Amino acid sequence: xxxxxxxxxxxxxxxxxxxxAYGQALAELGRSNPNVVALDADLMKSTFAAxxxxxxxxxxxxxxIAEANMVSIACGLAMCGKIPFASSFAVFIMDKGYDQLRVGxxxxxxxxxxxxxxxxxxxxxxxxxxxxxxxxxxxxxxAGFVVLAxxxxxxxxxxVHRMAEHIGxxxxxxxxxxxxxxxxxxxxxxxxxxxxxGDGRDLAIIACGNEVAxxxxxxxxxxxxxxxxxxxxMHTIKPIDEAAIAAAAKECGAIVTAEEHLLDGGxxxxxxxxxxxxxxxxxxxxxxxxxxxxSATPDQLMEKYxxxxxxxxxxxxxxxxxx
Amino acid sequence: xxxxxxxxIDALKPICRKLRIEIIxxxxxxxxxxxxxxxxxxxxxxxxYFAVLRHDPKNxxxxxxxxxxxxxxxxxxxxxxxxxxxxxxxxxxxGTLRKLGxxxxxxxxxxxxxxxxxxxxxxxxxxxxxxxxxxxxKLDKKDFHTFVMIGDGEIQEGQNWEAAMFASYHKxxxxxxIVDYNKLQLDGFLKDILDIKPLKEKxxxxxxxxxxxxxxxxxxxxxALKNARANTSGKPTCIIANTIKGKGVSFMExxxxxxxxxxxxxxxxxxxxxxxxxxxK
Numbered sequence: 001x002x003x004x005x006x007x008x009x010x011x012x013x014x015x016x017x018x019x020x021a022y023g024q025a026l027a028e029l030g031r032s033n034p035n036v037v038a039l040d041a042d043l044m045k046s047t048f049a050a051x052x053x054x055x056x057x058x059x060x061x062x063x064x065i066a067e068a069n070m071v072s073i074a075c076g077l078a079m080c081g082k083i084p085f086a087s088s089f090a091v092f093i094m095d096k097g098y099d100q101l102r103v104g105x106x107x108x109x110x111x112x113x114x115x116x117x118x119x120x121x122x123x124x125x126x127x128x129x130x131x132x133x134x135x136x137x138x139x140x141x142x143a144g145f146v147v148l149a150x151x152x153x154x155x156x157x158x159x160v161h162r163m164a165e166h167i168g169x170x171x172x173x174x175x176x177x178x179x180x181x182x183x184x185x186x187x188x189x190x191x192x193x194x195x196x197x198g199d200g201r202d203l204a205i206i207a208c209g210n211e212v213a214x215x216x217x218x219x220x221x222x223x224x225x226x227x228x229x230x231x232x233x234m235h236t237i238k239p240i241d242e243a244a245i246a247a248a249a250k251e252c253g254a255i256v257t258a259e260e261h262l263l264d265g266g267x268x269x270x271x272x273x274x275x276x277x278x279x280x281x282x283x284x285x286x287x288x289x290x291x292x293x294x295s296a297t298p299d300q301l302m303e304k305y306x307x308x309x310x311x312x313x314x315x316x317x318x319x320x321x322x323x
Numbered sequence: 324x325x326x327x328x329x330x331x332i333d334a335l336k337p338i339c340r341k342l343r344i345e346i347i348x349x350x351x352x353x354x355x356x357x358x359x360x361x362x363x364x365x366x367x368x369x370x371x372y373f374a375v376l377r378h379d380p381k382n383x384x385x386x387x388x389x390x391x392x393x394x395x396x397x398x399x400x401x402x403x404x405x406x407x408x409x410x411x412x413x414x415x416x417x418g419t420l421r422k423l424g425x426x427x428x429x430x431x432x433x434x435x436x437x438x439x440x441x442x443x444x445x446x447x448x449x450x451x452x453x454x455x456x457x458x459x460x461k462l463d464k465k466d467f468h469t470f471v472m473i474g475d476g477e478i479q480e481g482q483n484w485e486a487a488m489f490a491s492y493h494k495x496x497x498x499x500x501i502v503d504y505n506k507l508q509l510d511g512f513l514k515d516i517l518d519i520k521p522l523k524e525k526x527x528x529x530x531x532x533x534x535x536x537x538x539x540x541x542x543x544x545x546x547a548l549k550n551a552r553a554n555t556s557g558k559p560t561c562i563i564a565n566t567i568k569g570k571g572v573s574f575m576e577x578x579x580x581x582x583x584x585x586x587x588x589x590x591x592x593x594x595x596x597x598x599x600x601x602x603x604k
Contacts, residue, residue, distance in 0.1 A: 037462070059462065061493065069485035072448045076455015079441060080390075082462070084455075099445050100482075104452060108433055108442040 012180030012213055019117040019174040021153035023048025025160035026085055030056045036164060037077055039063060039086040041070045047087040047117040047174075071097035071114065075104035078112040083164055090116025090132035090173050098138060105169040106142040113163050119149075119173035120260030121293040121301045122210055128292035132173070136208075137265025139171040140238050146191055147238040148172040149259075149267070151212035154183035155195075155235055162191050173209065175260075177298050180213035182233070192236045194244040200228030203316055203323075204248035204255050208234045208267050211258040211286070211307065218312035229316060240270045246278035254319040258286040258312050260302075282322035284315035326380060326409060329373045332541045336603045338373060338408060339365050339541075343571045344598050345404040345417055351591035353421040356429070359581040360474060361401040363505040363566040366539050367548075368405045371470060375548040380410035383438035389467050389552070390456045392441045394449020395474035395503060396430035397583065402439075403427050411438045447480025449473055450500055454490050457498040468552045472501045476508030478519045484529070490559040491530030499551040499560045500531075503538065505568035511579045526561040538564025571598055 029036045030052050037059040044050040044062065053060040063070040067088055074084035086093065093116045094101070105112050119132045139147040146166060150156040156174060163170045189195070194206075197216060200223075207215035212233045219229045230252065232244055249255060255275060257268040268285040275281060286307065293301050302308050329335055342365050350356035372378070376389045393402050400420060407414050412426065419425035426436035430444030441452050453471035460467050473483065490498055504522065506513055513519060526533045532554065536543040544564065551560040568582070569575030572594040575586075586594060 061458070061489075063485070063489055066482075066485035066489070068448075068482045069451045069454075069489055072451030072482070072486075073455040073458070073489070076441075076452040076457075077459050078455070079452065080456045080459030080463075081386075082455075082459050100448055100451075103442060103445040104448055 012182070012216070014178050015153045015181035017175055017178050018150055018153065018156040019046070019048050019176060021156035022115055022117070022160055022172070022174050023051040025157040026052045027055050029161065029164050030059065033083065033164065035081065036083045036085065039070050039074055039084060041065055041067045041088045041092065043088050046089070047115065049087045067092050067096040068100050071100035072104050074112045074114070075100070075110045078110045083111060083113065085113045085115060087115040087117065089130060090119040090135040091130060094132060094135040094138050094171070101142055106144055109144055109168055111167050111169070113170045115172045115174060117174045118176045120175060120210065121288065121305055122260060122298040123176040124298040124301060125295045127295040131293055133262045133288050133292065134265070135173055136237050136259070136261050136267065140265065140270065142169070144168060145238065146170040146236065148191070148236055149208040150174070150235045151209055151233050152179050152182040154185060154187055155189055155233070158187070158189040159191070159235060162189065166191060175210055177210070179210060182212060182216065189235065192239045192241055194241040195233040195235065196244060197231040197233065198229065200230040201251050202228045202254070203319060204230050204232060204252040205258060205312060205316065206232040206234050206245065206248065206255060206267070206271050207258040208237060210260050214307065214309045215258050215312055217309040218316060221309065221313050222316055227316065227320070234267060234271070237267055237270055240274055242274045242278065245271055245274040249275045249279040249281045253281050254323045255281060255283045256286060256312060256315045256319055257283065258307070260307055261287055263287040263289055282319050284319040286311050286315050324379060324381070326378050332545060335369055335373055335541050339369050340598055340601060340603055342369060342401065342404040342408060344595050345407070346400045347572065347586060347591055347594045347598070349400055349404070349417045349420045350585045351588065352418050353585065355421060355585050356400055357397040357583045358575060358586065359507065359568040359578070360395060360398045360503065360505065362570045362572065362575065363538070363568050364398050364401045364472065364503050365570065366541050366544050367472065367501055367503065367564055368401050370541055370544040370548055372405045372409050374545050375552055376470070377467065383411065387465060387467050390440050390453070390469040392443065392449045392453050392469070392471045393431055394443055394471050395446065395477055396443035398474070398503070399431050402431065406438065446474070446477040447482040450483055450486035450490070453498050454486055454495055457495045460497055468497050468499065470499045470501060472503060475502055475504045475506065475513060475519060478502070478522070479517050487526065487529040487531065494557045495559050496554050496557050499562060501562045501564055503566055504563050505566040507568040507577070507579055507582065509582045523563055530558060532556060532558045532560040533563060534560070535563040535565065538566035539570055571601070573597060
């Protein structure tokens, strides 16, 4: 394991955290759609729901530290025609609200939206009790849910609007740290349609959330060595873009997935299923391996738990050997 | 057209007896289900659907209808029976309870029966769902009322108390919770498992209007529900309805064995005969 990762050849410009972009988009929705309401469970300053709460106090409720109650109240609001956005840390809304999400939202197909911030391990110092490394797997286990893991502020903002337009339950994970800017205001995003970066045919790197920026840096580093990779920003984990995955498998013949999530049941699992159903090709998986993280700076954790650019490069080279 | 209420208590009594017979027959026919907690709800549901709720069985999606959520979803045979009696479904549909393709699922499921308000069956969620409905009513300046029926054993679920705190703090007074307080749960008597006493004091401490009634005495049930529906005190209402699990069928009354077991054909016949012989007064 390399302890001093190689400096990438290009630096992406840093923008706001995806959680902050969520707060902005939610406030935008509040202005354009009077049926949009919001709830939070005593973390609105962290999830950025506070922006909506300040602007629309009559359409916002804090449930206090009571996530199960929050999820079910959101479902009740949706049953009566509102479009509720309920937020907390990913680990709390998903893990503490799971039965409520299942029986109250998924099974009756209620039109409610759930957003978990502070996903993954890049929250840093607060440690594993606050880190969600399983929310994507749990969300994918809710039949009929749309599951989103946006990569930057523009992607997040667009997908928050798509969530509001979509009729049915949705989950989005957002992150704590500032993220690289990968897109611009002109870019469009659709639920279930991956954003493809480049047309390399040696391998495809399929990533979501914060890992997309690392994947793009890996793409640049591999290019220096004459390895042509394409990167798929798989911002929708479910329904996954099977067509883009099938094309990547067929045209590249090797796939690496990268996610800030346990390797059990997240992006890699979903991609693997799509690959095996279309064109089985060798795959490698970058993600958290059957463990919980610890307290440290976000950068230290991403490095220690194998989620940074060098690990994606290493996985790319490993998968190419198996091609 | 909104459902025309029946104002006479005496006219509601034979309906209760009829519903009890339907409940026994439908659970008997399905071979599984929960008779005890269905029979304890009968007067409460009859009063709601025939004398209190603003609803229209021919237009279940009416935006101004009162909402009723059966949080104790296993008690749905009684709900199905009263919905058949008020015209939401034909009576012969009751015979399809729990069978493949039936609108009458083992626990309420609005995918199959859209006139139901909520999917329930995992206990503890109904009050929170009802709060959501009640908040939506306030936002839209609508005057519909939301009623939620919970079981007494169900109160052991912590989410009820999260919801109870929220509803009083946020002055959700267009919400009424009815506790079917039959003193029994699946494994036995509440007092032997995890007692919830003193229940009235608990809800009072949580900031609710509370009223305790005999849940089988329609002369108490109807006014309690009507008062709750008219409540504008700023506090939500909790009606603690003392009931008897298995009410009306002597061999089922107060018996933990009849929580979730269907009567066999001879038991159905005995129960129906007993109910038919009862004087309605």
